[in-house]
Amino acid sequence: MSETSERKSKIAVVGLGYVGLPLSLQFARSGVTVLGLDIDPVKVDALNQGRSYIRHIGSETITGMIRAGRFSATTDFARVAEVEAVIICVPTPLSKNRDPDISFILETGRRIARHLQKDTLVVLESTTYPGTTDEDLREVLEIGSGLVAGRDFYLAFSPEREDPGNPESKVANIPQGCGGYTPACLERACALYSRAIRTLVPVSSCRAAEATKLLENIFRSVNIALVNELKLVYSAMGIDIWEVINAAKTKPFGFMAFYPGPGLVGTASRLIRSISLGRRANTARTCVSSNWRARSTRPCRCMW
Ligand SMILES: NC(=O)c1ccc[n+]([C@@H]2O[C@H](COP(=O)([O-])OP(=O)(O)OC[C@H]3O[C@@H](n4cnc5c(N)ncnc54)[C@H](O)[C@@H]3O)[C@@H](O)[C@H]2O)c1
Numbered sequence: 001m002s003e004t005s006e007r008k009s010k011i012a013v014v015g016l017g018y019v020g021l022p023l024s025l026q027f028a029r030s031g032v033t034v035l036g037l038d039i040d041p042v043k044v045d046a047l048n049q050g051r052s053y054i055r056h057i058g059s060e061t062i063t064g065m066i067r068a069g070r071f072s073a074t075t076d077f078a079r080v081a082e083v084e085a086v087i088i089c090v091p092t093p094l095s096k097n098r099d100p101d102i103s104f105i106l107e108t109g110r111r112i113a114r115h116l117q118k119d120t121l122v123v124l125e126s127t128t129y130p131g132t133t134d135e136d137l138r139e140v141l142e143i144g145s146g147l148v149a150g151r152d153f154y155l156a157f158s159p160e161r162e163d164p165g166n167p168e169s170k171v172a173n174i175p176q177g178c179g180g181y182t183p184a185c186l187e188r189a190c191a192l193y194s195r196a197i198r199t200l201v202p203v204s205s206c207r208a209a210e211a212t213k214l215l216e217n218i219f220r221s222v223n224i225a226l227v228n229e230l231k232l233v234y235s236a237m238g239i240d241i242w243e244v245i246n247a248a249k250t251k252p253f254g255f256m257a258f259y260p261g262p263g264l265v266g267t268a269s270r271l272i273r274s275i276s277l278g279r280r281a282n283t284a285r286t287c288v289s290s291n292w293r294a295r296s297t298r299p300c301r302c303m304w
Contacts (some may be wrong), residue, residue, distance in 0.1 A: 007117070011085040011192070012037050012110050016047065016073060019125060019160045021054055023196075025061055026171040028070035030196040035083060036073035043297035047073040077111040085121040085192050086112055088137075089160065092126045102132055109137045113144025121154040121188050124206075127213055133157040133206035134181050155181040157206040159213035175199035179209030223258040231260040264287035 010033040013024040024034045038044055046053055066069035080086055090104040105126055112122065122141060124133045133156070138149045149155040158178040162171070176197050179185025183197035190200050203209050231241040241260055249257040 006083060007039070007120075008085045009033055010035060010083045011087065012080055012083045014038070014086060014088045014112070014303070015090035015104075015126075016040075016043055017089065017091070018054060019162050020087075021047075021052075021057060022162065022171050023087065023089065023125070024071060025057070025065060027196045028065040028068070028170075031070075032195055033069070034065075036071065037075070037077060037079070037081055038073065039075060042077055044073040044075050047071075063138050078115050080112050080120075081086045082118055083120065085123065086116075086126055086156075087123045088112075089125045089215050092128050102128055102136060103212070105132065105137055106140050109140035110144050113141045116141065116145040116147060116153060117152070117233040118147060118152050119158065121192060123156045123158050123183070123189055123192070125158055125160045127159060127217065128210060128215070130207040130209060130210040131180075138181065139303045150182040150185060154185040154188040156185050157209045158189060158193060159209060159216075161216075172196060172198055177201040177203055177212050179203045179206045181206055189235055220258075224261065224263060228260055228263060 011027060012035045013020045013027070014037045016038040018037070020038075024036050028034045031233045036044070036047060043053060047062060048066070050059055050066055052059045052062055062071065088105065088108050090108050092105065093101050095101045104126055105124065105128065109276055116122070122137075133234065134149075138155055141153070141155070142148060145153070147153050156178060158176055161174045161176060165175070174197070176193060178186060178189050178198070178200055179202070180189055186202055190202055203212060225292060227241070227245070230244075234241045234244060245257050247258060248255055
């Protein structure tokens with residue numbers, strides 16, 4: 001096989017956590033050779049020995065993909081030169097001032113850029129605010145590689161919709177949005193993802209895709225907060241919130257049931273962090289963060 005055709009059947013997934021590992025395995029299952037990249041050597045060693053560190057992913061799945069020659073893991077970013085596409089799934093936490101911290105994305109961009117080859121596709125999956133892909137990530141990739149996005153390499157944003165607590169949820173079956181820096185970038189990203197994901201939802205830009213993901217997270221956050229507040233109010237009035245929700249959800253339009261719970265914890269707490277829209281949308285951030293404050297003032301109250 002020529003060097004070019006080898007690159008055409010191989011991708012890299014950067015960040016082998018709750019998002020990156022299942023995605024890697026889904027691409028591998030679909031016949032693509034996947035190189036998993038992570039800065040954590042303990043995770044990389046575990047994976048290369050066929051050991052899973054994520055509860056809902058069986059070690060046998062990883063072993064099977066390794067044996068089939070479809071999956072391996074490494075900490076060596078120089079190997080980005082071997083692949084046709086790089087998908088970034090690194091964390092996007094909040095800083096101590098509750099501002100979105102995209103430093104993991106930028107650091108990953110710098111590491112990739114040194115080895116980026118012409119015509120490679122770079123896709124960001126990490127949840128973030130609009131403008132991260134086409135402004136911040138693009139800048140570090142272009143400076144580090146000397147290549148130009150949209151001309152020398154392809155750039156896109158495709159937000160993850162992982163549902164880790166749901167055993168019925170499979171990466172391949174969840175429709176996934178996608179926005180490109182240029183129409184050609186979008187086309188290239190959709191061509192890649194359609195090898196592993198059944199339904200793609202193309203939108204007009206990276207920013208539209210980033211904003212779509214935020215809308216989904218904000219919608220969930222606001223509704224969880226609302227139902228938790230109503231639980232308290234209705235309890236004080238002697239009304240059973242569960243009875244009310246069960247009755248309300250028979251409405252066939254304009255209502256979606258959310259249930260009382262401990263609020264956004266674990267994976268969900270990452271979602272709430274990700275709804276901070278950042279410096280490009282301060283008005284929206286103010287509106288959303290008041291919702292966050294409402295819940296973070298009572299983190300220990302059990303809502304069941
Ligand atoms: N977990 C979910 O359910 C979920 C759902 C939708 C979106 N997201 C978003 O996806 C992104 C990733 O989330 P996650 O839950 O997979 O995080 P995670 O913490 O489980 O995994 C992130 C991985 O990235 C690695 N990493 C960190 N910096 C790196 C770097 N510079 N280079 C290479 N690897 C690096 C870490 O070692 C870790 O293995 C976040 O933006 C998150 O908001 C998560």
